[in-house]
Amino acid sequence: MKKILKRTFLVLLVALVGIQFIPTVRNVSDVDLDSDFIKTHKVPKNLATLLQTSCYDCHSNNTNYPWYNKIQPIAWMLEEHVEEGKKELNFSTFGDLSSRKQKSKLKSVIGHINNGEMPLSSYTLVHSDAILSNSEKDELDIWLNELRDNL
Secondary structure, rough: OOOHHHHHHHHHHHHHHHHOOOOOOOOOOOOOOOHHHHHHHOOHHHHHHHHHHOOOOOOOOOOOOOOHHHHHOHHHHHHHHHHHHHHHOOOOHHHOHHHHHHHHHEEEEEEHHHHOOOOOOOHHHOHHHHOHHHHHHHEEEEEEEHHHHHH
């Protein structure tokens, strides 16, 4: 029995060390696009900071990675999470969307923020600065609704 446990542990250890050498794709871009939401819609500085802190890591072309992003299998999970987030909404290319699509995306953003679905609790668990207070949610709600109405 002890031999089986030792072998199992050794196999798992070798596998864990081995997967550390499998690279992931990092979501980092040096290009500052003119189609970025903050540029396109001249977002007020305080709201731009909120969006960058609470949304842009998963919903833009430039993720600010934590130290543990190089540890597998965590890196794979982060990579998948960012890919899914960008597929749903990419603030870096928001200005390239049609006005109708922008309105739809803004309605979704407003709903997710107001319902407490975004930012994700799994994200705010590690990034407490991304938690939006009620007053910040209200401020975003007012501004984003105003923007949506004027598109």
